[in-house]
């Protein structure tokens with residue numbers, strides 16, 4: 469198992485990506501602390517993880533509130549002894565898309581940017597303060613292929629502030645990696661393309677169009693994002709920091 473004896477905190481753990489990653493961390497042997505907005509939804513994920521043989525517990529934590537994040541992390545460290553992995557999958561207002569920039573109110577443009585960078589700054593730096601003391605740990609952030617919009621997206625650009633938010637999260641991840649690397653702490657940003665399983669409604673046309681713009685001819689699945697997160701969080705990726713885990717199936721190549 470990749471993550472045996474590791475303690476992980478997952479923010480937004482009741483969401484599509486958070487839940488998939490939390491379950492994968494547990495399957496790989498980590499003790500997982502689920503954090504998020506709605507305790508009842510988190511508890512359902514805990515039950516699911518326990519039925520799969522994992523170790524997990526949940527707590528309500530507003531991932532935009534510094535005091536709440538730090539109080540929760542202190543409790544985790546007191547209980548588990550250390551924090552090895554922090555992963556933030558909190559929703560960053562991706563709903564504020566679909567309006568041309570020329571028609572978009574400044575407020576709608578800036579909300580995803582401020583939400584995305586604030587939650588990643590708060591959870592990343594809170595974990596880093598513990599990890600720097602320990603001289604080990606991995607912080608995983610989350611952006612999307614919107615950070616590097618390609619020509620494929622010409623029909624569906626209209627990402628408002630979401631693409632700027634994703635680019636900012638990636639830049640923040642590199643800055644943080646540079647500052648805490650000397651203490652042996654790593655930062656990797658997960659960058660999935662759109663994951664159709666997480667969509668609702670009639671998405672066939674958009675899905676076909678987006679798939680056509682990838683090298684693999686398809687979009688990523690939740691289990692692929694979760695497996696990649698396990699690898700990035702594990703000691704097998706110990707030389708990787710300040711990196712982007714490009715999970716776009718080749719819609720963007722670097």
Ligand SMILES: NC(=O)c1ccc[n+]([C@@H]2O[C@H](COP(=O)([O-])OP(=O)(O)OC[C@H]3O[C@@H](n4cnc5c(N)ncnc54)[C@H](OP(=O)(O)O)[C@@H]3O)[C@@H](O)[C@H]2O)c1
Nearest residue numbers: 480482483484485505506530531558559560612662663666
């Ligand atoms: N889905 C995709 O196709 C995709 C692809 C690439 C990147 N992403 C990125 O991944 C993020 C998450 O996507 P998702 O599909 O997993 O979203 P999701 O299913 O909506 O899950 C987001 C989770 O974040 C929680 N949350 C929201 N605000 C919070 C706060 N202040 N504090 C703590 N938890 C909070 C939500 O809590 P509640 O349960 O209370 O609502 C929810 O459980 C997106 O914002 C996007 O940046 C998504």
